[in-house]
Amino acid sequence: SLHDALPIFEVDCHVQPYLVDVDHCQTIISCLDVNSKTGFAVVLKDSKLEFLIGTGSKVDVFRSQYPINRWRWLRIRMSLVGKTFTLNIQQLNRLAETAPAAEETTQNLSAPMSLGSNTLLFGAGMFENIDRQSSKPACFYNGRLDSPTFTATGPTRRIVAQYDFSRDISSDSIVDVSGNGRHGALVNAPTRAVIEYNWDGSQPDWTQATYGYGAIHFHEDDLDDAKWETNFSITIPSTARSGAYAVEVKCENGVSDMITFFVRPNQKSTARVALVLSTFTYLAYANERMFDESRSSAMTTPDGVSIANEHEYFKGLDRRPDLGLSAYDVHRDGSPTAFSSALRPILNLRPGYVHWALGRPREFSADLLMIGFLERSGIPYDTITDHCLHTKGQQATSQYTTMITSCHPEYHSLHTLDAFSGFAKAGGSLMYLGGNGFYWVADIDSARPHRLEVRKGDQGCRSVTFPAGERMHGLTGNLGGLWRSRGRAPNYLFGIGSCAFGTGKGKPYRANSQYARDPALAWVFNGINPDEPIGESGFGGGASGDEIDRLDFDLGTPTNTVMLGSSEQHDDSFGLFNEEQMFPMVNTLGSNCDRVRSDLTYYDTAGGGGVFAVGSINWYSSLAWDTYDNNVARMTDNVLREFVRRGKGHGQQLKEA
Numbered sequence: 001s002l003h004d005a006l007p008i009f010e011v012d013c014h015v016q017p018y019l020v021d022v023d024h025c026q027t028i029i030s031c032l033d034v035n036s037k038t039g040f041a042v043v044l045k046d047s048k049l050e051f052l053i054g055t056g057s058k059v060d061v062f063r064s065q066y067p068i069n070r071w072r073w074l075r076i077r078m079s080l081v082g083k084t085f086t087l088n089i090q091q092l093n094r095l096a097e098t099a100p101a102a103e104e105t106t107q108n109l110s111a112p113m114s115l116g117s118n119t120l121l122f123g124a125g126m127f128e129n130i131d132r133q134s135s136k137p138a139c140f141y142n143g144r145l146d147s148p149t150f151t152a153t154g155p156t157r158r159i160v161a162q163y164d165f166s167r168d169i170s171s172d173s174i175v176d177v178s179g180n181g182r183h184g185a186l187v188n189a190p191t192r193a194v195i196e197y198n199w200d201g202s203q204p205d206w207t208q209a210t211y212g213y214g215a216i217h218f219h220e221d222d223l224d225d226a227k228w229e230t231n232f233s234i235t236i237p238s239t240a241r242s243g244a245y246a247v248e249v250k251c252e253n254g255v256s257d258m259i260t261f262f263v264r265p266n267q268k269s270t271a272r273v274a275l276v277l278s279t280f281t282y283l284a285y286a287n288e289r290m291f292d293e294s295r296s297s298a299m300t301t302p303d304g305v306s307i308a309n310e311h312e313y314f315k316g317l318d319r320r321p322d323l324g325l326s327a328y329d330v331h332r333d334g335s336p337t338a339f340s341s342a343l344r345p346i347l348n349l350r351p352g353y354v355h356w357a358l359g360r361p362r363e364f365s366a367d368l369l370m371i372g373f374l375e376r377s378g379i380p381y382d383t384i385t386d387h388c389l390h391t392k393g394q395q396a397t398s399q400y401t402t403m404i405t406s407c408h409p410e411y412h413s414l415h416t417l418d419a420f421s422g423f424a425k426a427g428g429s430l431m432y433l434g435g436n437g438f439y440w441v442a443d444i445d446s447a448r449p450h451r452l453e454v455r456k457g458d459q460g461c462r463s464v465t466f467p468a469g470e471r472m473h474g475l476t477g478n479l480g481g482l483w484r485s486r487g488r489a490p491n492y493l494f495g496i497g498s499c500a501f502g503t504g505k506g507k508p509y510r511a512n513s514q515y516a517r518d519p520a521l522a523w524v525f526n527g528i529n530p531d532e533p534i535g536e537s538g539f540g541g542g543a544s545g546d547e548i549d550r551l552d553f554d555l556g557t558p559t560n561t562v563m564l565g566s567s568e569q570h571d572d573s574f575g576l577f578n579e580e581q582m583f584p585m586v587n588t589l590g591s592n593c594d595r596v597r598s599d600l601t602y603y604d605t606a607g608g609g610g611v612f613a614v615g616s617i618n619w620y621s622s623l624a625w626d627t628y629d630n631n632v633a634r635m636t637d638n639v640l641r642e643f644v645r646r647g648k649g650h651g652q653q654l655k656e657a
Contacts, residue, residue: 009113010079011042013148014092014197016215018333020047020070026220027125027139029148031118034059034127038116041125042076044068044141051078052130053085056114059130064089066103073146073197083109092197120161120182122148122174123190123218137187140220142333146196147214166214169193169206170445170475174216189224189451191217191338193474195467204469207477212469219331223324224451226344236263242382244277244368246351260349260364265382273381273644274400275370280386280411280442282364283452286346287317288326290463291356297330297463299357301503302589303573311356316347323347327411327442327454328463336464338474342450358503360540360621366407369624370433376628377637379644386412389419391446397423401609402643407434407620408547411442411454412483421493427649429609431639435598435617436461436498436547438483438490445475455480459579461501461547482579484555492556495603496549496615499580500596504573506545506618508533509600511565523642524564524602524612528631534565534600535632538622542568543632544598549615551599558603565600567616608649612639 015028023046030041030052038054049064066089068074077088090102119126122145124137150160161182167175169192174184199212206213234247242265246258262277290299291307291314299305307314317323324344325337347353353365361369374381388396390413397403403423409432417438424430440460443453453475455466460482471480479486484497491497515521516530528534535543544567551557570590580595581588590596598615605611622632 008079008081008153009115010077010151010153011148012075012077012151014073014075014146014215016073016144016146016197017044017068017070017142018144018217018335019142020044020068022046025125025129025139026141026143027121027123028141028143028145029120029122030125030127031116031120032059032125032127033116033118033133034130035133036116038114039118040080040113040115041127042078043125043139044143049076049089051085051087053080053109053113054116055109055111058110060085060109061130062087062107064103064105067100072099075197080109080113082112085109120184122184122216141218142220142331144194144196144215144217164214165192165216166206169213170477186216187224188222189339189341190219190222191335191474193470193472195469199469201469205472205477206474207472217335219333219335221321221325221332223322223344224339224341226324239266241266242269242384244364244371244383258350260346260351262383262385264388265384269382269399271380271382272399272401272647273374273379273404273640274397274402275367275374275381275383275404276389276406276409277367277383277385278363278406278409278411280413280416280444280452281406281408282346282349283340283342284327284411284440284442284454285348285363286326286340286342287323287344287348288328289317290328292329295330296334297328299463301501301573302575303504305357305503307356311354313347313353314356327452330464336456336466338453338455338466340452340454358540358546360538360546360618362546362617363406363408366617366620369620370404370407373623373628373633373636377640379640386416387444387449389416390444391415391449393419394422394426397428398426400428401646401648402429402431402640404431404640405434405437408617409434409437410439411452412438413441413443414478417483417488424493424605424609424611425607425652427607427609427651429605429643429646429649430494430611431636431643432494432496432611432613433619433636435549435615435619436501437549438488438494439498441473441478441480441483441486443473443476443478451475453480457481457485459485461498461577484579489555490549491552492558493611494613495557495561495601495611496551496599496613497555498547498577499550499552500570500574500576500590501547502545502570502574502590504545504571505541506535506538506616506622507542507568507570508536509544509565509567509598510534512563515562515564521562521564521602524635524638526638527634532631533568534635535619535622535630537630538618538625538632540618540621543614543618543622544568544570544616545621546617548574548596548598548617549613550595550597551601557601561601561603563599563601567598570596605649607652609646610643612643
């Protein structure tokens with residue numbers, strides 16, 4: 001509280017509104033209690049600023065006429081001296097752009113302000129309007145606030161509180177640098193490491209900058225923890241196998257839901273095979289709303305996107321806008337979403353989920369098809385997660401000889417990438433049985449592992465773009481964007497990398513006759529007629545579909561990589577990714593671009609293992625077709641059994657320099 005701050009009180013701050021043409025109140029700064037009519041608030045309403053001043057007997061409201069322009073920085077200064085309220089609002093020039101003349105006004109209050117001892121809030125207020133108190137924060141602000149300062153002048157002038165938002169950016173704490181210890185805590189992870197009014201492009205990395213990063217971006221739809229009360233708890237038996245589990249909950253009317261969770265490997269496990277469930281990717285897509293055509297983040301494809309309006313997922317999210325956003329959505333104010341949280345119901349992390357646009361299992365529900373395959377195989381296996389790899393590194397993988405990816409291992413931190421490459425260097429074998437893998441940089445903070453951060457730049461197949469100067473992750477300071485742009489294209493380790501996407505039916509693969517009849521590779525094609533298409537059917541059509549990957553020596557594919565086969569030509573519902581082109585986008589669709597394809601590849605590693613890759617999200621949807629009785633399942637089984645038979649290689653010997 002600021003209650004000892006009279007008799008002269010001044011507020012100075014910079015704000016950048018992102019949502020202006022709305023009639024509801026957005027509270028920028030508040031310590032207003034409308035019941036006791038004490039404190040003050042600065043709010044934005046109908047594209048104008050309002051100042052609410054509590055005098056103890058009433059709340060005086062002053063509405064500025066200063067024009068508020070979206071995305072333009074304003075400096076707001078207000079002072080209260082007895083019954084005199086003085087206001088100065090000025091839009092800062094953006095380079096040579098003209099700005100409205102500053103507004104300076106003086107108003108008379110009905111009585112001097114009574115500050116009270118109310119909690120100071122940024123980005124929200126404890127009221128619904130000046131006549132109605134709220135029991136929880138309300139009237140949320142959409143935009144940026146930069147380092148507000150509160151000053152009191154009595155016999156001497158002193159700073160009551162001065163916030164420097166450029167301090168401790170990776171934390172949920174805000175720091176009062178006045179020496180008075182009025183530090184604050186951030187709720188629901190508003191976005192930090194964003195540029196402020198004086199950023200000039202000279203330093204785009206907040207970890208190196210000496211100025212320009214003192215702002216916080218608040219959003220009404222930020223959600224870090226839904227904070228639902230606990231209804232029941234369960235204890236995982238010490239004998240439980242690792243895997244994906246669910247608690248089934250049922251209503252009296254018969255409606256049921258499955259709440260998914262993951263169990264790490266049992267300490268007594270002797271399994272030598274690990275399936276890595278892509279918990280980072282599950283979080284990145286959690287409750288994605290790319291069906292929302294009112295947002296700039298709506299999905300677009302060459303042949304258009306059709307939304308199944310009767311889809312349970314679509315109806316569920318339409319009914320519950322409070323369940324938060326994904327790394328694929330823009331906020332209501334149009335800015336990109338930086339964080340996705342596990343501390344909320346996630347409607348697409350469900351067994352049986354069918355994608356609303358693609359009409360097939362995707363991410364977690366598709367990975368369960370691989371679990372079904374492994375259960376049938378009789379081969380002992382564990383499931384581990386991206387979170388295991390991030391926090392435990394090679395300790396999480398050391399007992400295994402073979403690691404299998406999920407169908408869409410798209411999001412990775414440096415730690416998880418290093419866990420895969422370290423495993424291969426140590427002699428382990430890898431089966432990359434998906435597409436669009438190892439594509440985007442993602443980060444978690446081990447102290448807050450529920451919160452995933454993703455910041456996409458101006459390359460890559462994406463639905464959001466972070467602006468210049470805001471592409472370094474706030475949690476870690478790491479550069480976001482494509483791993484390809486960080487020198488870690490997936491081709492280097494897995495032999496292939498993402499190249500195209502399409503919502504149409506997938507195509508089968510055709511074996512490369514040169515290798516299909518090579519005795520050294522006969523183990524891959526055992527029981528498979530190399531003249532027949534591989535993966536002709538599946539829940540998404542052929543086995544090469546959705547997002548697909550191909551071999552590319554220019555991007556780092558190892559020179560000893562063998563191309564076992566490639567997909568048949570895709571139709572024009574498939575298009576090349578934008579980072580594959582340098583000149584304007586021509587010849588980028590399936591029928592006229594030979595780079596729109598999946599490649600089946602294999603290579604022997606220096607550590608004595610092997611890497612097999614298929615380059616398609618659809619692989620698992622074909623694997624399970626016809627109750628796993630098909631040549632995709634046969635090839636998967638051949639490779640897995642060969643890798644298990646070989647065991648772990650000798651490991652890479654590091655040569656002396």
